[in-house]
Amino acid sequence: MSRTPQSGNSTVWSLVFFATLALFAVALYTIFVVAPVEQQMGIVQKIFYFHVPSAYAMYVGFGVSAVGSAVYLLKRDPRWDALAVAGAEVGTLFCLIVLLTGPLWARKAWGVWWTWDPRLTTTLLAGMIFAAYLALRSMGDAGEVEKRFAAGLALFGLVDLPLIHYSVQRWRGVHPTVITGKGGGLESEMYWALGLSFIAFTGLAVLLIWARASVERQKEESARLRLELMHR
Amino acid sequence: MLFTPLALAESPPEPDTAASEAQEDAAEERATQFVGVRGPEAESIPGGALLLAAYAIVWALLFLFLMRMRGLQRQTAEELERLSAEIRASEGQ
Numbered sequence: 001m002s003r004t005p006q007s008g009n010s011t012v013w014s015l016v017f018f019a020t021l022a023l024f025a026v027a028l029y030t031i032f033v034v035a036p037v038e039q040q041m042g043i044v045q046k047i048f049y050f051h052v053p054s055a056y057a058m059y060v061g062f063g064v065s066a067v068g069s070a071v072y073l074l075k076r077d078p079r080w081d082a083l084a085v086a087g088a089e090v091g092t093l094f095c096l097i098v099l100l101t102g103p104l105w106a107r108k109a110w111g112v113w114w115t116w117d118p119r120l121t122t123t124l125l126a127g128m129i130f131a132a133y134l135a136l137r138s139m140g141d142a143g144e145v146e147k148r149f150a151a152g153l154a155l156f157g158l159v160d161l162p163l164i165h166y167s168v169q170r171w172r173g174v175h176p177t178v179i180t181g182k183g184g185g186l187e188s189e190m191y192w193a194l195g196l197s198f199i200a201f202t203g204l205a206v207l208l209i210w211a212r213a214s215v216e217r218q219k220e221e222s223a224r225l226r227l228e229l230m231h232r
Numbered sequence: 233m234l235f236t237p238l239a240l241a242e243s244p245p246e247p248d249t250a251a252s253e254a255q256e257d258a259a260e261e262r263a264t265q266f267v268g269v270r271g272p273e274a275e276s277i278p279g280g281a282l283l284l285a286a287y288a289i290v291w292a293l294l295f296l297f298l299m300r301m302r303g304l305q306r307q308t309a310e311e312l313e314r315l316s317a318e319i320r321a322s323e324g325q
Contacts, residue, residue: 044279047286054290093297100293101286108277204294212301218308225315232322 013210020203027196035193044108047101049193053201054097055123059161060205061091062130066158069151081147082216083209084154088133090208094201095127110174118167119175122160129157 031049038045068084071077102120103113114120133153136146168177178185186194 042279044282046283050287050290093293097290097293100289104282104286104289108279108282111277208297208301211305215301215305215308218305218312222308222311222315225312225319229315229318229322232319 013207016203016207016210020200020207023196023200023203027193027200030189030193030196035189036187041105041109044105047105049197050201051098051101051105052194053197054094054101055164056198057201057205058091058094058098058123058126059165060202061087061089061094061209062126062154062157062161063087063091064209065091065130065133065154069154073148073151078220079217081151082213082220084151085134085137085216086209086212088130088137088154089212090205092127092130092134093208094205095123095130098123099127115174117173117175118171119164119173122164122167126157126160126164129153129160133157 027049031046035046035049037043064087065084066087068080068082068087072080072084106115107113133150136150136153139146167173168175
């Protein structure tokens with residue numbers, strides 16, 4: 001019995017979906033039951049287990065958007081444009097999560113909701129660049145010029161991603177750097193909780209980008225049919 | 233002798249005296265002492281509430297995103313169906 005690509009895709013999607021769901025359940029158990037409460041900050045430190053993987057999922061989303069945009073500029077294939085839109089939207093969602101959960105932790109740890117730390121500022125900048133991308137793309141059916149301009153904007157946003165990552169090392173700020181190449185910043189149970197969260201958020205980002213790109217391709221098809229109908 | 237205090241008040245203060253007075257004014261604007269809290273701690277940031285708020289924000293935003301995507305998907309599917317029907321109808325004419 002032969003299987004269509006559609007049914008194959010659906011099976012893989014379901015597998016990733018249930019694996020992600022299970023991983024979230026295990027991650028939450030590890031975060032709240034297994035991982036110890038941090039000595040200095042107390043229970044509020046547990047925000048870290050969703051905050052950091054959200055930042056990683058934001059990199060995935062924005063990275064996918066930039067890659068999709070670059071390939072679209074080269075090939076003019078609407079499937080890559082759909083991927084770019086999906087990546088930008090999912091990346092912005094996770095950026096918003098990072099920018100809202102971070103201040104809740106900062107209020108307890110630093111005594112302030114926000115400070116113009118290099119990492120915080122560059123993250124806000126990335127969010128604003130991709131929000132501009134989405135604003136540009138949300139103005140009705142985007143034409144070729146809008147798509148190309150938005151693709152350029154996504155590539156500009158890509159430049160900001162290494163700045164977010166290396167800002168802590170290059171410029172002295174107050175943002176913690178417990179995950180470094182040198183290691184040693186977390187206890188083993190904390191590493192487990194963070195690792196599981198990382199995998200769960202990666203699965204979630206993949207699922208959301210996949211589903212959103214599928215909707216965007218449908219929108220492209222709908223725009224093509226509208227054009228076809230107009231020319232009849 | 234009766235006019236002496238008035239004369240002193242009207243006469244401009246010496247430069248050294250004026251500078252020291254200005255320093256004293258500036259110092260008076262700042263806090264000059266710290267008083268310890270008696271009884272329970274005055275400020276306590278509730279970590280549990282902040283943690284709960286953070287996790288609630290994550291789930292709420294994900295839920296809203298999924299709802300928006302579902303609406304978009306439904307709307308696009310309906311439009312595709314309508315356009316396909318219109319194309320079929322125009323082919324039949």
